[in-house]
Amino acid sequence: AQTVTQSQPEMSVQEAETVTLSCTYDTSENNYYLFWYKQPPSRQMILVIRQEAYKQQNATENRFSVNFQKAAKSFSLKISDSQLGDTAMYFCASRDGNTGKLIFGQGTTLQVKP
Amino acid sequence: DAGVTQSPTHLIKTRGQHVTLRCSPISGHKSVSWYQQVLGQGPQFIFQYYEKEERGRGNFPDRFSARQFPNYSSELNVNALLLGDSALYLCASSLTGALSNQPQHFGDGTRLSIL
Numbered sequence: 001a002q003t004v005t006q007s008q009p010e011m012s013v014q015e016a017e018t019v020t021l022s023c024t025y026d027t028s029e030n031n032y033y034l035f036w037y038k039q040p041p042s043r044q045m046i047l048v049i050r051q052e053a054y055k056q057q058n059a060t061e062n063r064f065s066v067n068f069q070k071a072a073k074s075f076s077l078k079i080s081d082s083q084l085g086d087t088a089m090y091f092c093a094s095r096d097g098n099t100g101k102l103i104f105g106q107g108t109t110l111q112v113k114p
Numbered sequence: 115d116a117g118v119t120q121s122p123t124h125l126i127k128t129r130g131q132h133v134t135l136r137c138s139p140i141s142g143h144k145s146v147s148w149y150q151q152v153l154g155q156g157p158q159f160i161f162q163y164y165e166k167e168e169r170g171r172g173n174f175p176d177r178f179s180a181r182q183f184p185n186y187s188s189e190l191n192v193n194a195l196l197l198g199d200s201a202l203y204l205c206a207s208s209l210t211g212a213l214s215n216q217p218q219h220f221g222d223g224t225r226l227s228i229l
Contacts, residue, residue, distance in 0.1 A: 004156075035217060043202060045157070045220035091156050095218075100208075101147065101170050102218060104156030 002027045004094050006105035013082045014113050020067075021077045021108050023092030033095040034068070035102070036077045040088040048090070051075065082112045116141070118221035120205050126227045127195050135190040135224045139207030145169075146188040147218060148180055149204040157204055163188055164210070192226075200228045 003026045013019035025034070036048040051059045051068050059066050063083075067076045079086055092105040119138045127133050139146050145164040149157035162170035163182035177193045186207075192199055202225050206218035 037220075042222070044222045045204060045206075047217050047219070050217055093156075100145070100164075101159040101162055101172070102149070102157070102206075103159070104149075107154075107156050 002029070002032075002094050002096060002103045004092055004103050004105040006090075006092055006108050008108045009106070010109045010111070012111045012113055013079075015082055015084060017082055018078060018080045019082055019110065021079075021090050021092075021110065023075045023077070023105055025073050025075060025092070025094045025103075027073075027094060027096075029096060034066075034075045035093045035095065036064070036066070036075075037091045037093060037104075038086075038088045039091065039107075045091070049077065079110075084112050084114060086110065087112045118205055118207050118219055120203075120221035120224050122224060123222065124225045124227075126229060128229050129195055129197060131195050132191065132193050133195060133226060135192075135203050135205075135226070137188045137190070137205030137207075137221060139186050139188070139205075140219055143207035143209055143219075144186055145208045145210060146182055146186065147206045147208075148188070148190045149206065150174075151202040151204055151223070153201070160190070195228050197228050200226060202226075 032053045034051045038046045049061045063080045089107045093102045121136045147162040148160040151157040159172040161180045166182045180190045182188045202223045204223045206220045208218045209216045
């Protein structure tokens with residue numbers, strides 16, 4: 001069974017600084033996808049960034065980038081130039097290539113301080 | 115274009131009752147998934163439907179059931195409600211089913227409280 005682990009329950013960062021959120025996963029699948037979702041207090045789950053496991057190049061989306069280490073089964077999220085609007089709970093998720101279901105980690109609450 | 119819409123936004127029920135939650139996917143999306151998110155935890159997969167057929171089921175009791183209609187909207191039904199069913203229920207839609215890198219887009223959820 002797939003598992004996703006986020007070992008940092010809470011983190012904080014000063015506005016404009018850089019922060020890295022950690023995520024490890026375990027899967028026996030060869031075909032899978034990895035995602036980071038953001039859930040602000042408004043509770044809607046918003047896609048931040050995604051990575052296909054077969055691609056070696058790390059995905060980037062503006063201020064958000066990932067460090068994908070396939071052999072180590074690690075998928076961390078780096079947020080550069082943090083903004084107050086980045087304050088939210090962040091979930092790492094693995095998508096089973098056979099069933100399509102998302103397996104979520106426990107989440108990391110990120111607070112960006114002014 | 116409208117995103118994933120869920121109704122109702124909030125619901126209060128008592129133990130033993132039945133509840134129906136509704137979800138309309140993004141226009142053109144044919145796959146709908148349901149997740150349960152207990153406060154302070156990550157969402158847990160309940161069901162996935164694609165082209166009106168169940169394509170996946172999570173580790174939930176038979177009290178939980180769902181269906182997808184010809185217009186690709188979906189209902190999640192929960193019978194004999196328990197206190198532990200109190201949670202945020204999230205619906206997500208995607209263009210296609212499993213064998214795709216298409217991401218799932220989430221609605222705002224239905225907050226279900228059981229008294």
